[in-house]
Amino acid sequence: MNVRLRISRFKAGDRKRHFENFEVEVEPGATVLDALLSIRRRLDPSLVVRHSCMHSSCGTCGVRVNGREVLACDTKLASLPAGKQIRVEPLRGQRPVSDLATDMVDFYARFESAGLPLVRTAEVHAVEPPDGIKSFGRFENCIECGLCLSACPISRWSRSYIGPAALAAAARVVAEPRNLGLGPVLALASEPDSVWRCRDAMQCTVVCPSAVDPAGALLDLRRHVAARGLKRLMRRGA
């Protein structure tokens, strides 16, 4: 199968980005990442792409394909309009490294400022765990890919907005506090640049490759924040 890609290019020192067209032969069933790696290998070794696990579990290969945030490793070329040129651009709202690679430092900074753990292990209670294990543990769903932040129209215009991924992490703490105190999390969620900045565009949930549903999590968090505010008001009234 022959595919045509229009790839956003940028090298340190460039004044601005430009697009470059490539045509490459791929196997049936190939993904956007397969095509990008094939271009790097056969046509242009200077193409910079982030990737690691190749199966939507590490979250490093987030890009925009035809304007939509996706994981390149999880996007089959056959699922895109046949015969049409495929536009590939880096995620928005991150510092550029080169070409399609961005530096995720600002993404993580939003979590760090919130003092939130990202990938912690959750517990699975459904079945009987083996001797010596209290309950089965599992990593939470978020793979820190940053697609939600790139797709969020509020995050795009406001760098101070804490954003969907960090709010989803906050909602996880509220849903399952374990040994973390709720106070700081709810206080964070009550701030002006937090849950009330969201305008329910729902794009975060639409693009999430890992079914985290940040928009739904944010709605839950709003309920908690509102209930907390109401309680305070009533106390003041009494």
Place this chain on the structure above:
Amino acid sequence: MAAGGAPMLPPESGAPHVLIIGGGGTGGALAHDLTLRGLRVTLVERGEITSGTTGRHHGLLHSGARYVTTDRAAAIECSAENKILRRICTGSFEENDGLFVAITDEDAAYEKRFLEACWECAVPARRIEREAALRMEPGLNPDLKFAIQVPDATMDAMRMPLRFFATARCNGADMRPFTEVVAVTMAGRTVGGVRVRDRASNREYEIGADIVVNAAGPWAGKVAALAGVSVPVAPSPGVMVAIRGRLCNMVVNRLHSPADGDIVLPQRQLTVVGTSSWLVDDPDDLETPPEQIEAIVRESGALVPAVAKAEIRAAWSAARPLIGGSGATTGSGAASGESATGTPAGHAGRELAREWRCFDHAADRTPTEGFMTVAGGKATTLRAMAEGTADAVCAKLGLVRPCSTNDVVLLRHTAWYSA
């Protein structure tokens, strides 16, 4: 103050400079080890950190049980490293244990040999009767006869190694991703550094070093060729498949000698099944043959039947860096001079053995000074490989600096992304 509260020698201004080629688990762990020993370290990686084999592996923290009957030394080393990694990488594992499941009479007959070998290799193992096994893992093939429980675990294949990189960088190591080695600079047969191309700026420049360590995994042969030396590393790809849905919590293995398609393990809300094994010349030229995908899904369906019915989310290949074994592919007899050996040369089993080795090319038939290669091994043994290699580097430099990576708790992976 070193990350993790460890005592650390200050990076002396006159400290020897070690340049590591390869940003996989081995390179990251080596950078961490050498910085703790007070050496100046630079690491270059042609792509993103962990974009080669490390990030693609199935995420199994081996208890060692998989190798007890075929590669005893590898099993013993996995068993020891399993315990150390749980201690220094707390929070990076789903510590749910593993089951070796007996489906056929042949599997069941293998029990005695397997349990004895586990005992001899210090891998804790105990028999779980059929009903109890099904209560732990309701998705197991109900035709199972019994299972053996072992301390396998699962990890995030990228984020666990990333903690080594994060800690090393915090302790002063200079990490340069998207930086490809284009030449090894030499004066006669002595390596003086490397010439690299920074892919983010397309600029070429040189980095000088007292010792260059080739930790390029399955690419080790290509890197060694730049210095005009050869290493007996065979890139051996294996296919893995990610199935939609978390179909088990424990690592599920087949109770028999390692074979294709006999591992099923959870990764968040996916189930990863694998794997296969063949040999290639070029680790960049990896295919993922559809017939292997089918075979792996079919075989693992014998362990967890839902695997065979669920939707495939992704299939990919990763190249293991296997050592050529006793009948090495380069030189004759004892191929290169070995200054450190992990596990002794394994038998000729299903694949080449899972041993790792550190080669000092000064001991090659045509000696090359200042250049070493570490190759082979497994994700589970990354710390041990780094320890052995760092020992060899220090010995070569005439330094007496003990290893402390056993006891230093690593920074969280998020520290890698701090500005």
